[in-house]
Amino acid sequence: MKFDDKIPIYYQIKTHLYHEMLTGKLKPGEKLPAVRQLAVDLTVNVNTVQRALTEMMTEKAIISQRGKGNFVTADQAQLAKLKEQLVMAQLAQVYEQLHGLNLTDTEIIASLQRYIEKREAQPDVKSIND
Amino acid sequence: MKFDDKIPIYYQIKTHLYHEMLTGKLKPGEKLPAVRQLAVDLTVNVNTVQRALTEMMTEKAIISQRGKGNFVTADQAQLAKLKEQLVMAQLAQVYEQLHGLNLTDTEIIASLQRYIEKREAQPDVKSIND
DNA sequence: CCTAGTGTTCTATTTAACTATTACACTATA
DNA sequence: TATAGTGTAATAGTTAAATAGAACACTAGG
Structure with a gap:
């Protein structure tokens, strides 16, 4: 690894x-x-x-x-809780970073969508993860 | 710091x-x-x-x-380039993480929106960063 | 020319993560 | 009860990040 x-x-x-x-x-x-x-x-x-x-x-x-x-x-409930925590921690990290760069909420969401679109256009990277 | x-x-x-x-x-x-x-x-x-x-x-x-x-x-163009790189690097990180947790593109965007909404509801945190 | 303010470099030391190795504690099973 | 497979712990050594402290190189201004 x-x-x-x-x-x-x-x-x-x-x-x-x-x-x-x-x-x-x-x-x-x-x-x-x-x-x-x-x-x-x-x-x-x-x-x-x-x-x-x-x-x-x-x-x-x-x-x-x-x-x-x-x-x-x-304990499946515990697992679900851990997953939620993990996802939220990730989102919090980016959000605070981008918000700190003076991006508005709208811009942050838009840039994420832009990233995803860009990513779709790259079959190399995409194929690895799909 | x-x-x-x-x-x-x-x-x-x-x-x-x-x-x-x-x-x-x-x-x-x-x-x-x-x-x-x-x-x-x-x-x-x-x-x-x-x-x-x-x-x-x-x-x-x-x-x-x-x-x-x-x-x-x-060089303002250089600065703009650096900012774009920074933003994209951040987005790539979360996206790959969440995608790795089997969240779909739609779910990723939805969870980001959910995070933002949740965050709005917490005046303490919000006031620090706005 | 001197001096204060600046970036740059170097050596030595400390600290934390990581490794290597060994030993100990417990479980299952032949 | 012996043995193989498991988790746990402890010791000692290596490495990289960070620190402390000093020195060197350059610039500007009196």
Whole structure:
């Protein structure tokens, strides 16, 4: 996996795992790969994986069982809540940034639509993500 | 100034200065505060400021003149270009994140509108930024 | 020419993230 | 009860960001 060197790896691992959970690649109650396996898959150290997982336990996203494994919470309401939080945090970030650049609400929405249109015109990028 | 400990300070300083330039607090051709003064204002080390500025020179956002000071580029087209790049980079980031969470284009725009509406309903936050 | 104000560079140190390695604790099962 | 698979923790070493402090290079003005 490729990491952004501007953000701590353990934090990017959290984000990665949240994506897997929230897109259904990892289902509610499902067992995650073993920490050592995750470390291999992500080409990082076990401790770095562990740090990410420890925070996710605190956030009630996963439940850890010593000797058994780490499991995605089976609480669907909790998952939905986490997803909402993630989406809102993302939106807040851009919104505040663009608002700080003196763009009005209307302009912000318009520029997002403009971005999406532009993006549609680039089959290369689009095909990767669709 | 308060920094996000997830992102290098020098990088946040760049972002900060770009905001000042692109919102007109620092006008085209205008002289920036001296590096030592900026370090005091931002409560960071001179070297950290310098690192941010060095990158901004590479990006043709500012022009440095030894013995005189650092100046915002007077090239308005260049500034407009930088602003567009900044806005698009921001939008790309959220879009890809949300799209990665399986939100459709329509849902992404809708959730942004929802965020803005929610935000309007919170006079505390709003008053700070308007 | 001197001095104050500026950008630039360098060395040394500290701190946090990350890595490598090992050990310990618990579970299931043969 | 032994063993393999799992999570957890601790130690030590590496690296990059940031700091502190000093020095160097250039400009403007008295």
